[in-house]
Amino acid sequence: MGQFMLRRTMYAVVTLFILSLTIFTVVRLTGDPVTLLAEPGARAEDLDRVRTEWGLDRPWPVQYLAFAKNVFTGELGKSFNYQMPVSTLYFQRLPNSLELALAATLISFFIGIPAGIISAVRVNSGWDSFGKVVALLGLSIPGFWLGLVMILTFSVWLHWLPTSGQGSWRNLIMPAVALGWYFAASLLRLTRSSMLEVLRSEYVKLARLKGLPGYVVLAVHAFKNALIPVLTLAGVNLVVMINAAVIIEVIFAWPGIGRLLYEGIFQRDFPLVQGIVMEAGIMIVVINLVVDILYAYIDPRIRLTK
Amino acid sequence: MISTIEETRVPAIAAGSREFTSVPGRWTGLARQLPALPLAILVPFVLIALFADWIAPYDPTEPIPGAKIFEPPFWMEGGSVHALLGTDFQSRDLLSRLIFGARVSLIVGVTGTLVAGSIGTALGILAGYLGGWVDQVIMRLTDAWLALPALVFAIFLATMLGPSMWNIVIILGAVYWTRYARVIRGEVLSLREREFVKLAEIAGGSRTRVIFRHILPNVLNSTMVLASLTIGVVIIAEASLSFLGVGVPPPEPAWGSMLADGRSMLMVGDWWLTIFPGLGILLVVLATQLLGDWLRIRLDPQLRNM
Numbered sequence: 001m002g003q004f005m006l007r008r009t010m011y012a013v014v015t016l017f018i019l020s021l022t023i024f025t026v027v028r029l030t031g032d033p034v035t036l037l038a039e040p041g042a043r044a045e046d047l048d049r050v051r052t053e054w055g056l057d058r059p060w061p062v063q064y065l066a067f068a069k070n071v072f073t074g075e076l077g078k079s080f081n082y083q084m085p086v087s088t089l090y091f092q093r094l095p096n097s098l099e100l101a102l103a104a105t106l107i108s109f110f111i112g113i114p115a116g117i118i119s120a121v122r123v124n125s126g127w128d129s130f131g132k133v134v135a136l137l138g139l140s141i142p143g144f145w146l147g148l149v150m151i152l153t154f155s156v157w158l159h160w161l162p163t164s165g166q167g168s169w170r171n172l173i174m175p176a177v178a179l180g181w182y183f184a185a186s187l188l189r190l191t192r193s194s195m196l197e198v199l200r201s202e203y204v205k206l207a208r209l210k211g212l213p214g215y216v217v218l219a220v221h222a223f224k225n226a227l228i229p230v231l232t233l234a235g236v237n238l239v240v241m242i243n244a245a246v247i248i249e250v251i252f253a254w255p256g257i258g259r260l261l262y263e264g265i266f267q268r269d270f271p272l273v274q275g276i277v278m279e280a281g282i283m284i285v286v287i288n289l290v291v292d293i294l295y296a297y298i299d300p301r302i303r304l305t306k
Numbered sequence: 307m308i309s310t311i312e313e314t315r316v317p318a319i320a321a322g323s324r325e326f327t328s329v330p331g332r333w334t335g336l337a338r339q340l341p342a343l344p345l346a347i348l349v350p351f352v353l354i355a356l357f358a359d360w361i362a363p364y365d366p367t368e369p370i371p372g373a374k375i376f377e378p379p380f381w382m383e384g385g386s387v388h389a390l391l392g393t394d395f396q397s398r399d400l401l402s403r404l405i406f407g408a409r410v411s412l413i414v415g416v417t418g419t420l421v422a423g424s425i426g427t428a429l430g431i432l433a434g435y436l437g438g439w440v441d442q443v444i445m446r447l448t449d450a451w452l453a454l455p456a457l458v459f460a461i462f463l464a465t466m467l468g469p470s471m472w473n474i475v476i477i478l479g480a481v482y483w484t485r486y487a488r489v490i491r492g493e494v495l496s497l498r499e500r501e502f503v504k505l506a507e508i509a510g511g512s513r514t515r516v517i518f519r520h521i522l523p524n525v526l527n528s529t530m531v532l533a534s535l536t537i538g539v540v541i542i543a544e545a546s547l548s549f550l551g552v553g554v555p556p557p558e559p560a561w562g563s564m565l566a567d568g569r570s571m572l573m574v575g576d577w578w579l580t581i582f583p584g585l586g587i588l589l590v591v592l593a594t595q596l597l598g599d600w601l602r603i604r605l606d607p608q609l610r611n612m
Contacts, residue, residue: 011446011449014446014449014450015446015449015450015453016450016453017450018446018447018449018450019450019451019453019454022450022451023462026462026463026466027466136592136595136596137592139538139591139595140538140588140591140592140595141588142542142545142546142584142587142588142591144546144549144565145565145580145584145587145588148565148569148572148580148584149580149581149584151572152572152575152577152580152581155573156572156573156574156575157575163573240455243455243458244455244456244457244458246457246458246461246546246550247546247549247550250550251569261458261461262550265461265465265550265551265552266551270465273461273462273465274462276458277454277458277459277462280454280455280458281450281453281454284453284454284455285453288453
């Protein structure tokens with residue numbers, strides 16, 4: 001187990017190294033980073049000052065070390081617009097993004113898991129076809145368009161819900177549905193295939209042979225085991241939603257990380273964009289590492305295979 | 307050698323359908339079983355995109371002379387038959403912009419998928435066939451790129467490279483190749499151990515020859531199945547980038563940027579500016595998904611559950 005954890009952690013570190021190297025290289029390949037780092041319309045002497053300040057007159061390897069140090073100390077550079085370390089801004093917005101992502105996860109559970117179970121239990125029935133249609137629409141309807149259509153329907157025409165802002169569940173419901181929509185479809189698919197697999201297993205057959213009532217077999221024997229991959233996906237999805245809900249947060253004026261990134265793009269606040277991208281990468285690498293280790297802890301077969 | 311390849315292909319195909327075993331009957335059988343619904347949606351869109359210059363009533367980038375801004379569709383009060391679906395904020399014809407928007411979506415969708423598929427398949431084959439440190443480098447790179455949420459990564463690259471349609475194609479190709487690399491590598495690992503590959507190596511075939519004659523033809527089915535899954539994702543990603551203003555630049559008509567343009571009038575209830583471009587995206591992506599499902603079952607029964 002210790003060896004497995006060590007190896008996985010090494011992989012995660014290598015992944016983060018390549019990630020930082022990618023970001024570092026992309027920035028320098030696309031032209032003079034000084035023009036990106038300085039505020040728009042800066043004078044020549046300001047550009048020189050920025051160049052020295054960021055150490056851009058030094059050789060690349062030295063620059064990379066400085067960049068890496070910045071990531072390690074957790075500062076991730078300083079935003080122009082806010083005049084604050086990017087990490088401070090990121091963690092300020094994190095609770096808002098977390099709130100939205102949790103609500104979206106809840107909604108994707110409510111749609112995806114029951115529909116997935118029914119599809120699996122009544123496989124090839126009308127329910128299953130209905131589930132397939134829902135899954136197909138989930139992957140085909142862009143979430144941000146769904147958000148716009150909901151604003152049109154529930155705010156503009158019916159006056160039921162506020163279009164933006166934060167505070168009560170009434171603000172939360174539309175962005176959460178728009179964000180959770182896609183993930184509901186993927187949860188549905190996974191729940192269905194996971195349930196189908198479990199329902200074919202020997203222990204479910206045995207439970208049936210013992211004469212246990214159908215619902216007990218489903219709830220206790222099948223569902224609990226089918227839930228493991230589903231919960232894993234939901235956990236990883238949660239982290240993705242926290243970091244990647246850019247358009248939904250823009251549409252609903254939700255003050256989360258996604259909107260911070262959007263502001264960064266539009267104010268040409270380059271260190272902010274770079275810092276958020278790096279932070280998102282770190283979060284996802286860490287959650288994947290945690291999931292891998294938890295899996296290996298539960299299932300010894302995983303830690304024994306390379 | 308050709309017969310060897312045919313023989314290795316036969317089992318996979320035969321498992322799907324008996325008709326596919328004889329080569330001449332293969333295409334007539336295919337034509338008979340073509341999926342009606344996705345093609346009924348997709349073919350008109352492709353034709354519209356191809357012949358946009360002849361079909362569109364107006365230049366999509368120029369205002370209609372004498373028309374007002376935000377005219378509604380012709381059947382509503384204030385609408386006219388001159389602009390069938392109304393006009394946008396620069397009194398440009400919405401219908402013409404939708405027609406040319408189809409071209410942008412399809413071009414980016416197809417070429418972006420092609421770029422992603424080529425990069426991913428090439429790297430997957432190299433990693434799987436050469437093994438060793440090449441494999442390690444490529445797979446760690448894949449892991450690192452997978453760690454970033456695709457859209458956040460694409461936004462980052464688009465902010466760096468600046469908006470243009472071909473930049474978007476390159477960016478989406480660069481973001482979505484990872485899945486191909488993973489799957490193809492896995493397939494090549496098992497192909498490498500098969501007799502016909504071993505024989506070709508013993509017969510003195512160079513690595514390049516083995517890759518092009520024996521490995522590549524056998525992974526192309528998987529590449530196509532993955533491509534059918536990617537194309538919808540790429541189309542939605544392009545729309546998302548254009549919506550955020552880092553995709554296809556104005557005045558070029560892209561469905562995503564049209565949605566962004568229509569957002570300001572959403573509160574007044576000018577629904578047509580939001581509904582029509584979104585329906586365009588929805589229908590095209592839905593059709594590619596359905597086509598992908600069909601292709602998946604045709605080409606590779608083992609991938610049915612993906």
